Amino acid sequence: MSIKEILRMVLVLTLxxxxxxxxxxxxxxxxxxxxEYQRIKNVKAPALEKALTVEYTNDPVKERKKIxxxxxxxxxxxxxxVFIAKQxxxxxxxxxxxxxxxxxxxxxxxxxxxxxxxxxxGIAVTTHAETPGVGTKAMKxxxxxxxxxxxNISASFAPGGGIDAHSGATYTSxxxxxxxxxxxxxxxxxxxKIL
Amino acid sequence: xxxxxxxFSKGLWKEVPPFRFVLGLCPTLAVTGKVxxxxxxxxxxxxxxxxxNTLISIxxxxxxxxxxxxxxxxxxxxxxxxxxxxxxxxxxxxxEVLGIWIPLIVVNCLILxxxxxxxxxNPVRLAVADGAGMGLGFTISLVVLATFREVIGSGTWFGxxxxxxxxxxxxxxxxxxxxxxxxxxxxALINLISAKTESKRQEC
Numbered sequence: 001m002s003i004k005e006i007l008r009m010v011l012v013l014t015l016x017x018x019x020x021x022x023x024x025x026x027x028x029x030x031x032x033x034x035x036e037y038q039r040i041k042n043v044k045a046p047a048l049e050k051a052l053t054v055e056y057t058n059d060p061v062k063e064r065k066k067i068x069x070x071x072x073x074x075x076x077x078x079x080x081x082v083f084i085a086k087q088x089x090x091x092x093x094x095x096x097x098x099x100x101x102x103x104x105x106x107x108x109x110x111x112x113x114x115x116x117x118x119x120x121x122g123i124a125v126t127t128h129a130e131t132p133g134v135g136t137k138a139m140k141x142x143x144x145x146x147x148x149x150x151x152n153i154s155a156s157f158a159p160g161g162g163i164d165a166h167s168g169a170t171y172t173s174x175x176x177x178x179x180x181x182x183x184x185x186x187x188x189x190x191x192x193k194i195l
Numbered sequence: 196x197x198x199x200x201x202x203f204s205k206g207l208w209k210e211v212p213p214f215r216f217v218l219g220l221c222p223t224l225a226v227t228g229k230v231x232x233x234x235x236x237x238x239x240x241x242x243x244x245x246x247x248n249t250l251i252s253i254x255x256x257x258x259x260x261x262x263x264x265x266x267x268x269x270x271x272x273x274x275x276x277x278x279x280x281x282x283x284x285x286x287x288x289x290x291e292v293l294g295i296w297i298p299l300i301v302v303n304c305l306i307l308x309x310x311x312x313x314x315x316x317n318p319v320r321l322a323v324a325d326g327a328g329m330g331l332g333f334t335i336s337l338v339v340l341a342t343f344r345e346v347i348g349s350g351t352w353f354g355x356x357x358x359x360x361x362x363x364x365x366x367x368x369x370x371x372x373x374x375x376x377x378x379x380x381x382x383a384l385i386n387l388i389s390a391k392t393e394s395k396r397q398e399c
Contacts, residue, residue, distance in 0.1 A: 009262045016266050020273040027277050034284035042287050 037061060040081065043126070044097075044110065048083055050124035051112040053149070054092045056085035067193050069186050080186065082194050085112070093121050094194055096186060100178025103171035104129035109179030113153055113187050115195055120148045123180055128172075135172035138165075144173060148180055153188060157181040199324045202317075206328030212305045213336045213378075214385050219305035222296050223337060224374040230353045233341035235289045236296055237334025239278045241327065244306050246274040248326030251314040258315070267310045268301070275300045305333060343377050344368050 041061050048060060060083035068077045085093040095112040107128035112121035125139040138144050144166040148157065155162055157180040165173035187194065210216065213223045219240075226232045247270050251258070258266050279297045282290045290297070300306065309329055314322040345351055348369035350358035367373045 005259070009259050012257065012259060013262055013265060013269075016269050020269055024273055024276055027280050031280045031284040035280070038284060038287040042291070 040064070044081075044083075047108075047110040047124040047126040048095055048112075051095055051110045051122045052085050052093055053112070053122045054085065054087075054114065056087050056092055058084075058086040060085045060095065065194060067186075067190050069190065084194075091115060091195060094187065095121075096183050096194075097126060098179040098181070098183025098186065100175040100180075100182065102128060102130050102175030103135050104131065107172075107175045107179060109176050109183065111148075111180050111183035111187075113184065115191075118153050120151050120153060120180070120184070123148045123176070125176065128175075130169075130172045130175075135169050138169035138172040138176065141166050145176075153184040157184060199320055202321050203324040203328035206325065206330070206332035207335070208332075210329075211332040211336055211385075212329055213333060213340075214382055216305075216308070217382075218308055219303045219333060220378075222299065222303060223340065224371065224378065226293060226296050227337055227341040227344055227374060227377075228348070228369050229292070230338055230341040230345050232289065232292045233337035234334065235282075235286065236293055236300075237330070237337045239275075239282070239293075239297060239300055240303065240306070240333050241330030242278055243271060243274045243300055244309060244330040244333075245323060245326040247271045247306055247310050248314040248322040249319060251310050252317060252319045252322035255315045263315065264307075264311075267307060271306055271310070272301045305329065340374075340377055340381060343381070344373065348373065 045061055052060070063084045063086065064081045065084060066079050067082055069080050070078050072078055080096060083095040084091055085095065093112045093114050095110055097108050097110050099106050099108055101107070107130065108126035110124045110126050112123070113119070114121050123145060128135070128139070130136055130139070144164075147163050151157070151162070157163055157177050159165070159174040159177050161177070161181075163173075163177050165177075206212065212218045213220060222236055222240075226236045247267065250270050251267060275298060278300070279290075282293070282297060309325060313325050317325070342352060345353075346357060347365050348367075349364045350356060350360075350362040365373075368377060
């Protein structure tokens, strides 16, 4: 094998991988937003629709805002999506996720808030790893999940506050309460940025 | 013109990939539980096969023989990544159903097989025809197999009910062992048909 031959092979492979790599990054950039939209639409939208009980006419997933809620240990900003529900252009509710720790680990709770009255519109669980048939009883219970609706966001939702846990699913109930508490606090702190 | 047609049509019957060469069997067995997913994967394969065949045929004289396989793999893998991104962006539900089988198009022997056996030795127009024909043949095979499995297995076709609602479905056909059984029966059927047509031709 001559040096010339080896150089030619190196050149061809470099060119091929370089050109395709560039092309792929273009495709990635072009599809990025659409992919993020689809992911949220398919993963979060079911919970979002459950949490929003008010009438709205827009697509809250499309009209989402990203807000910075703090920084993690490494100093990177923590970004959360806030979904804005509008009726004829007027904001009727905003929904955002708060995380609490349940029995099986972190659980996400979508909380919809009506900014005009500062009241919780509704809540729904997005992600969880609770025990089926035990912990999941709490998130399926209308009586438990309904307690949050209509409460002022300045109220304490933390465990031991004004919310009664679902009997037999205390850890899960407390995880949900924690999630709601955190979501409402994020909203109060970032009100101007969100609206 | 006739050779273009020849190269295109050979993939549809005479050399139909999964049944004649028994190539690309993993996806053939895995995604044929439903017609919609079979069609989705088939379209992905058509795209990848045409892109790889075209590019390899255009650049065949610049690709040194010793590194042709890595070059083919880079081209194929990139085309597959494009399919994956596009599918995730615009057909998310299909993307979720097909899951791992989209990236695995890269290792589908059919695609590398056509690149190695055909595209690197033939002019562009023939390579395009070959890619289109083989891809279409692969897709049709998948859809035929999926039709069997979906109709018998759950009484639906493309998600629409085609059998009376009292039909409870034949679960075995929907499961992996049923995929093998259906494929075997189809292979037997195709061999039977071609044996018949072959003997007829000899009688004439």
